[in-house]
Structure formats: structure tokens, C-alpha cells
Amino acid sequence: MAYTLTxxxxxxxxxxxxxxxxxxxxxxxxxxxxxxRSVFTGKLEEVLHSAVNWGRKNSLWPYNFxxxxxxxxxxxxxxxxxxxxxxxxxxxxxxPRQADFMVIAGTCFIKMAPVIQQLxxxxxxxxxxxxxxxxxxxxxxxxIYSVVQGVDKFLPVDVYVPGCPPRPEAFLQGLQLLQDSxxxxxxxxxxxxxxxxxxxxxxxSQREKWRDQRIQTTELRTPDSI
Amino acid sequence: xxxxxxxxxxxxxxQADPVVVALMQRFGERAFVEQATLIGMPVLWVARDSLIDVxxxxxxxxxxxxxxxxxxxxxxxxxGNRQGLPDSDFTVFYQLLSVSRNRDIMLKVxxxxxxxxxxxxxxxxxxxxxxxxxxxxxxxxxxxGHPHLTRILMPPTWMGHPLRKDHSARATxxxxxxxxxxxxxxxxxxxxxxxxxxGMRRGGEDSEFMFLNLGPNHPSAHGAFRIVLQLEGEExxxxxxxxxxxxxxxxxxxxxQSWHSYIPYTDRVDYTGGVMNNLPYILAVEKLAGITVTDxxxxxxxxxxxxxxxxxxxxxxxxxxxxxxAMTPVFFTFTDRQKAYEVIEAIxxxxxxxxxxxIGGVAQDLPKGWDRLMQGFVxxxxxxxxxxxxxxxxxxxxxxxxxxxxxxxxxEALEWGVTGxxxxxxxxxxxxxxxxxxxxxxxxxxxxxxxxxxxxFDRGQVRIEEMRQSLRIIQQCIDHMPDGDYKADxxxxxxxxxxxxxxHIETLITHFLQVSWGPVLKPNESQQMIxxxxxxxxxxxxxDGNTMSYRTRIRTPSFPxxxxxxxxxRGGFVPDLIAHLGSIDFVMADVDR
Numbered sequence: 052m053a054y055t056l057t058x059x060x061x062x063x064x065x066x067x068x069x070x071x072x073x074x075x076x077x078x079x080x081x082x083x084x085x086x087x088r089s090v091f092t093g094k095l096e097e098v099l100h101s102a103v104n105w106g107r108k109n110s111l112w113p114y115n116f117x118x119x120x121x122x123x124x125x126x127x128x129x130x131x132x133x134x135x136x137x138x139x140x141x142x143x144x145x146x147p148r149q150a151d152f153m154v155i156a157g158t159c160f161i162k163m164a165p166v167i168q169q170l171x172x173x174x175x176x177x178x179x180x181x182x183x184x185x186x187x188x189x190x191x192x193x194x195i196y197s198v199v200q201g202v203d204k205f206l207p208v209d210v211y212v213p214g215c216p217p218r219p220e221a222f223l224q225g226l227q228l229l230q231d232s233x234x235x236x237x238x239x240x241x242x243x244x245x246x247x248x249x250x251x252x253x254x255x256s257q258r259e260k261w262r263d264q265r266i267q268t269t270e271l272r273t274p275d276s277i
Numbered sequence: 278x279x280x281x282x283x284x285x286x287x288x289x290x291x292q293a294d295p296v297v298v299a300l301m302q303r304f305g306e307r308a309f310v311e312q313a314t315l316i317g318m319p320v321l322w323v324a325r326d327s328l329i330d331v332x333x334x335x336x337x338x339x340x341x342x343x344x345x346x347x348x349x350x351x352x353x354x355x356x357g358n359r360q361g362l363p364d365s366d367f368t369v370f371y372q373l374l375s376v377s378r379n380r381d382i383m384l385k386v387x388x389x390x391x392x393x394x395x396x397x398x399x400x401x402x403x404x405x406x407x408x409x410x411x412x413x414x415x416x417x418x419x420x421x422g423h424p425h426l427t428r429i430l431m432p433p434t435w436m437g438h439p440l441r442k443d444h445s446a447r448a449t450x451x452x453x454x455x456x457x458x459x460x461x462x463x464x465x466x467x468x469x470x471x472x473x474x475x476g477m478r479r480g481g482e483d484s485e486f487m488f489l490n491l492g493p494n495h496p497s498a499h500g501a502f503r504i505v506l507q508l509e510g511e512e513x514x515x516x517x518x519x520x521x522x523x524x525x526x527x528x529x530x531x532x533x534q535s536w537h538s539y540i541p542y543t544d545r546v547d548y549t550g551g552v553m554n555n556l557p558y559i560l561a562v563e564k565l566a567g568i569t570v571t572d573x574x575x576x577x578x579x580x581x582x583x584x585x586x587x588x589x590x591x592x593x594x595x596x597x598x599x600x601x602x603a604m605t606p607v608f609f610t611f612t613d614r615q616k617a618y619e620v621i622e623a624i625x626x627x628x629x630x631x632x633x634x635x636i637g638g639v640a641q642d643l644p645k646g647w648d649r650l651m652q653g654f655v656x657x658x659x660x661x662x663x664x665x666x667x668x669x670x671x672x673x674x675x676x677x678x679x680x681x682x683x684x685x686x687x688x689e690a691l692e693w694g695v696t697g698x699x700x701x702x703x704x705x706x707x708x709x710x711x712x713x714x715x716x717x718x719x720x721x722x723x724x725x726x727x728x729x730x731x732x733x734f735d736r737g738q739v740r741i742e743e744m745r746q747s748l749r750i751i752q753q754c755i756d757h758m759p760d761g762d763y764k765a766d767x768x769x770x771x772x773x774x775x776x777x778x779x780x781h782i783e784t785l786i787t788h789f790l791q792v793s794w795g796p797v798l799k800p801n802e803s804q805q806m807i808x809x810x811x812x813x814x815x816x817x818x819x820x821d822g823n824t825m826s827y828r829t830r831i832r833t834p835s836f837p838x839x840x841x842x843x844x845x846x847r848g849g850f851v852p853d854l855i856a857h858l859g860s861i862d863f864v865m866a867d868v869d870r
Contacts, residue, residue, distance in 0.1 A: 064458050067457050068457060070456045070457070119500065119523060119525075119545075120548035120629060122500070123549065124628070124629065127611060127614070127615070132611065162431065162432040162522050162524070163522045166494065169465060192542070193525050194448050194449055195525060195530055196448060197525065204454045204455065205456040274644060275641075275642075277644045277646045277650060
């Protein structure tokens with residue numbers, strides 16, 4: 052599996068450096084080298100990574116942050132009918148410092164972008180970003196002077212959830228996809244052990260994964276009856 | 278209060294209007310130019326020099342025009358069809374509303390591009406403040422004598438005035454957005470609050486004030502809303518709301534989407550209101566097109582709009598009580614919302630933004646079995662509402678926390694342009710569904726719930742009652758849904774009725790043209806005001822005989838509601854502000870558009 056290696060150097064960023072900060076490069080799974088060097092330490096490290104990641108992915112605390120319409124569907128996922136607690140993410144935090152991931156739920160406005168960046172910077176590592184809805188993904192139907200055409204113009208996004216707004220179920224699926232990708236991550240096990248960089252797995256495209264199954268559908272339900 | 282229904286006003290009718298007659302007597306006939314429109318109220322052009330006198334006359338006459346309903350502008354430089362109107366590059370318009378007369382009047386002031394200045398009307402109508410700032414921000418028109426004329430919707434570092442015709446509309450016409458470390462610092466610095474700029478002192482006689490920045494991201498701010506508090510201890514000495522973090526350019530968007538393809542954008546204005554937002558826009562377009570819709574289409578529209586009213590009020594109720602500290606109700610009300618969405622989805626195929634109304638009708642007929650589903654929801658709700666009332670509104674803590682908190686009178690509400698349930702909580706019986714029935718509301722039997730104190734409690738209680746009345750309306754729709762077509766048989770119905778389109782080549786061509794280029798409407802102006810979920814929402818459309826609108830003005834209720842906050846919060850406490858924010862029921866898209 053291919054990985055993206057990010058080395059954080061935010062503190063040393065120059066004034067004219069563009070967000071998202073940090074240097075990114077495409078690499079192979081860092082564990083592969085370990086396995087070739089010593090099977091025993093390689094395995095040990097794999098077990099450790101997977102245990103830590105298992106803990107991380109099952110207690111993701113969301114940041115209570117919303118911009119527009121999508122936020123209503125996001126909070127719907129937090130309430131009884133959809134019950135996000137099934138996935139361990141019900142501990143909604145009002146402070147960025149206590150949160151693990153941020154959902155950009157809504158339109159990213161030019162006036163709001165520096166504020167979003169500041170809030171993202173205030174979150175502690177490890178942290179992730181879900182871009183929820185067409186506006187956050189690409190600007191969507193708002194190709195207009197006041198809207199940033201996609202939050203990934205300045206934030207590193209882990210999962211994109213399509214829809215305008217996406218259903219709460221779609222948001223929950225996005226959360227599960229984030230969990231899957233966290234399971235494959237390789238982060239330093241401590242600040243003295245191993246390579247100090249974040250290795251993010253390149254997860255398969257959902258569109259390609261489901262395409263064959265989806266095009267099997269030839270008849271859609273008629274809207275004339277319920 | 279008498280229920281009068283003003284019909285479409287033509288120039289002849291306008292002369293018979295007692296207000297116009299009174300104005301002519303006072304200022305002379307030559308002081309005004311009348312414009313015949315489909316707006317449904319007298320439209321008078323006045324000279325800039327006499328504007329303030331005319332406004333004062335209307336403000337102080339018997340049965341006065343006590344509300345500045347709307348104030349905005351139009352860039353007329355590219356408008357082709359304006360025969361008989363005074364020369365104007367930019368037109369500033371004022372719409373005044375008189376509750377006791379149940380009438381409106383619109384005043385227009387013509388400005389030349391070289392001299393874009395109008396006297397400020399803040400001293401007559403305090404809510405002109407934000408409207409004038411918006412006109413300055415969007416058009417670059419200055420208001421002489423305005424206390425603080427700065428940008429309101431765009432960032433302070435913005436260049437240009439977006440609603441001018443020569444300003445680019447698309448983000449993709451500009452350089453792609455980038456954010457650098459330096460740019461981030463600069464923008465954040467520009468957003469920093471400067472008390473001196475607002476004429477605020479940093480300390481009292483023997484204490485220093487604290488300035489607390491609440492928002493633009495705060496769990497109680499209901500979206501991207503910022504308010505800066507000047508605090509002495511826990512007491513709010515003064516506060517400054519700061520908006521514009523949710524400006525999606527909905528008005529500019531209307532100038533490039535066809536009449537038909539703009540419908541989805543209206544859904545996203547008050548994003549908890551769904552198809553309720555389609556209604557004023559569609560009704561205004563139908564006035565321009567001269568379409569009379571069928572009874573069935575009207576009743577379907579009323580039913581869906583009322584269902585969305587319940588849905589929006591349920592969201593209000595849950596978050597309002599959550600802001601007061603009650604965690605559980607939001608889980609209950611969202612369960613009810615899910616039930617409502619099951620019905621909405623079965624009928625429209627979408628949850629929040631169905632964009633389901635069409636010019637001349639609705640998107641499709643009701644599916645088989647809709648009445649059983651709808652009846653299930655109508656039967657489910659009353660016992661839930663009774664439970665909320667019993668558990669929360671009769672709860673001693675909630676009552677203590679909300680009664681006589683942030684109360685204001687009817688006069689204060691009108692002065693600040695407050696409408697909807699927030700106005701009715703003060704005891705003012707003004708509901709457009711009764712006062713100026715549209716879309717067939719005159720055929721329904723329902724009551725208008727009123728409050729008495731205009732406090733946080735009343736604003737919650739009125740909405741619970743409104744849900745009951747909406748259920749009554751929906752029940753009447755289920756029982757008496759008229760037969761017939763769901764679309765009007767009119768050449769401008771978009772898209773045209775499907776069975777005809779499949780049979781006639783003429784209709785097929787029309788169908789193709791209307792969905793590709795869009796329907797062409799004759800040059801005119803029209804407006805429709807409706808009682809939306811949060812107050813009075815109106816669309817003022819100007820057609821220049823094209824496939825899209827020349828100017829789309831959206832008057833939203835939440836904008837004045839937020840402007841009013843400092844006037845009622847001075848001397849209050851921070852927890853009361855949070856209770857008040859919960860009770861206003863606003864969404865930021867309904868403020869910034």
C-alpha cells in the first residue's frame with residue numbers, strides 16, 4: 052500500500068508559506084523496510100501500531116464546529132435516530148484543543164477561512180479533517196465571489212463526503228472511512244521511537260470500488276408511489 | 278385589526294391610495310413619480326433632498342408606517358427597460374410597512390454614478406443602520422450622517438462592491454484562493470475588535486471593562502455568528518454583533534441563474550425552512566409571468582410549507598432548550614424531525630433542500646399513499662408537543678430562566694423590524710397568512726398564537742402553539758386535498774406539463790428552451806412577502822425581459838432580529854444573552870444570504 056509522508060514544520064514556516072503547511076511526499080509502507088531488516092521488530096511494530104490505531108479510531112472526539120446547512124445534518128447524526136455513539140464519536144467537544152477531528156460542515160467563506168485555519172491550528176495532533184458536503188469539497192453550487200472553492204485549498208482533508216447536504220448516514224459512512232484510514236496510519240510511537248513523520252495510507256477511491264456494483268442497477272423505483 | 282387584501286396595484290389604484298393622496302397633498306404632485314409595477318404597493322420615486330422629510334411624514338402620520346421593512350439598492354446602469362422612470366445609475370429603495378394599516382409603500386431614490394450619496398435615515402428608523410451598511414458594502418453608496426458606515430458582509434480587507442454590475446460574480450473569475458501564513462495573520466488582525474472605532478470606552482469610573490469575543494465559532498452562536506461583548510463583571514454594558522461570515526452571494530447568484538434554475542438557491546437561504554423558501558420566490562415569479570396556479574398545487578404548497586414550519590420549529594425547540602442547559606429535548610425533537618423527513622422524503626425525494634416548487638406548480642404530483650404517511654405524522658405530534666410543554670415549558674427551572682428575560686414591547690419590535698413569532702410573542706397580531714392571505718391560506722381554519730410579555734419564554738411558547746396550528750392546517754389539507762393538475766396550463770409553466778410535452782411538438786420545444794435557456798419574463802417588477810418560519814421573508818424581483826433576473830432582493834427576517842440584539846441586551850447578563858440567542862431562532866444563511 053502506498054503512503055503519504057507529512058513532516059510537520061509549522062513552527063518554522065516562512066511568512067509566504069502557503070497552507071496547508073508541511074512537506075508531503077509519496078512513499079512505500081515504512082514497515083516494509085523494517086520487515087526486511089528484522090522480522091521480529093517489524094512484526095512487533097506492526098502489532099503496536101495496529102493496537103494504538105485501534106484505540107484512536109474508536110474514540111474519535113469531534114469538534115463542535117459548523118458552518119451551514121450540512122451542520123444540521125451532522126448534528127442529526129449525533130441524535131437518537133442515527134446515534135453516532137455506535138462509532139465512539141459522541142463526545143462532542145466545544146474546544147479545539149480537546150477534539151480529534153474537525154468536520155467542515157458547510158460552505159467555506161473567504162471571511163471565515165482564516166478563522167477555520169486558526170481553529171485547525173489549535174487542535175492537537177493527531178488530528179483529522181472531514182470535508183462534508185459539496186461546498187466544502189469544491190465550492191459546490193456556490194461558484195461565487197465570497198466562497199472558497201473547496202476547503203482543501205488550505206486544509207489537508209482526509210475524507211470527502213459528497214451531497215448537498217449529505218444525509219446523516221453519509222456522514223456516518225465518512226466517519227467509518229476515516230476510521231479505516233486511521234487503522235492503516237503510521238505515526239511515531241513516541242517522540243524518540245522511529246521516524247518522526249506522519250504516514251497516511253492512500254485509501255482506495257470509493258467511486259471506483261463501488262462502480263461495478265452500482266452500474267448493475269437498471270431500474271429505479273418510481274416516484275409515483277411511496 | 279381589519280383584514281385587508283391589497284390587490285395588484287396599478288398606477289390608477291395607487292392614486293386612490295389614501296397614503297399617496299396624503300403625500301401628494303403635503304409635498305405636491307410634482308415631488309413624486311409613480312411607477313406602475315406588480316409589487317402590490319404604491320411605488321414612488323422621490324428626490325434625494327426630500328427623502329428624509331417624506332420618511333418623517335410617513336413615520337409620524339396617524340396610523341404610521343412604523344416599520345422599515347427593507348432597504349436596499351439596484352445597479353440600474355445595464356437595465357434596458359426603464360421607460361418613464363427618472364434617470365438613475367443606482368437606485369436606493371425603502372419599503373415601509375404599517376401594521377395598523379396593513380399596507381406598504383415603497384420609495385425609490387435615483388442617484389447618479391458621480392454622486393452616490395444619500396442622507397442616512399438611522400435617526401427615523403434605527404434598523405436602517407445595518408441595511409445602509411449593506412448597501413455601502415454591496416454598491417458603494419454612502420449614507421451621509423450614518424454613525425458607523427463600514428463593511429458588514431464582506432471581509433474588512435475586501436476590494437470592490439460585489440452587487441455592482443461590473444463586479445465579477447464567480448469565484449473562478451478571480452485567482453484561485455490561497456492562504457499564506459502572512460495572509461492569515463493579516464486577516465485575523467483585520468477582524469480584531471477595536472472598541473474605540475465603535476465609540477466604546479475601555480473602562481468605567483472605577484473599573485475596567487472586559488471585551489469578550491463570542492464567535493464566529495461558538496456552540497451557542499448557531500453558526501458563524503460573532504458578537505463582541507463589553508462586560509463589567511457579568512453585566513453586558515454594550516455589544517456589537519458582527520455578521521458576514523456566511524455570505525453566499527445569493528442575490529448576485531440570481532443575476533446569473535435562470536428564473537427556473539435559481540429555485541435550489543432559495544432553499545439554502547433559510548436552510549431549515551426547505552420548500553418554505555421556494556414559496557415567496559415562486560409566487561413573485563408567477564406574478565411576473567401572470568400564472569394562476571391550480572387549487573391542488575396551491576394546497577400542496579401550503580401543506581409542504583407548513584410541514585417545514587413544524588420541522589424548523591422542532592429544531593428551534595431542541596436547540597433553544599439546549600441553550601438553556603436541557604440536554605435531552607434535542608434528542609426528542611430530532612426524533613420527531615426524522616419522522617417529518619420520512620414524509621418529506623417520500624413526497625419530494627429529498628430531505629433538507631427539496632427545491633420542489635416549480636414556476637406554475639410543483640415538481641410532481643403527490644405519490645400514492647402520501648395521505649397515510651402524512652396522517653401518521655399528524656397523529657404522532659400532538660402527544661409529543663404536550664410532553665414538551667409539560668416537561669419543559671411548565672418546568673420551574675425553565676420558567677425562572679426565561680420569564681421576563683430579554684423582554685421587549687411591540688413598539689420596540691416594530692422599530693427594529695422584528696417580524697414573525699418574535700413579533701407575535703409581544704402580543705402583536707400580525708401574521709401574513711391571516712392579514713394578507715397568499716397561496717390560498719384564506720381557505721384554512723387556524724388561529725394565530727400570541728404571547729404577552731415578549732420575553733424568552735413567550736418566544737418559545739408561541740412556536741409550540743404554532744406547531745399545533747400548522748398540524749391543523751396539514752390535517753385540513755389531508756381531508757380536503759383538491760383534485761386536478763399539479764401544474765398550471767400556461768406557456769411559462771416550467772417545465773411544461775409532461776403529458777403535453779410528450780404529445781405536442783410545440784410544448785416539447787418550449788420545454789427544451791425553458792430548461793436550457795430558461796423562461797423569458799416580461800420586464801416588470803414584482804414582490805411577494807410570506808410568513809416564513811422565522812418571520813417575514815420576501816423576494817423582490819426585477820425583470821429586464823430576460824431569462825434571468827436583473828436584480829433579486831431577498832429580505833430575510835433574521836437580519837433585523839440580530840441587529841436588535843444590542844438594543845435589548847444592554848444591562849443584561851451573559852447567560853441571558855445565550856438564552857436570547859436561542860429564542861431568536863436564526864440561521865446565519867438567513868442573515869447574510
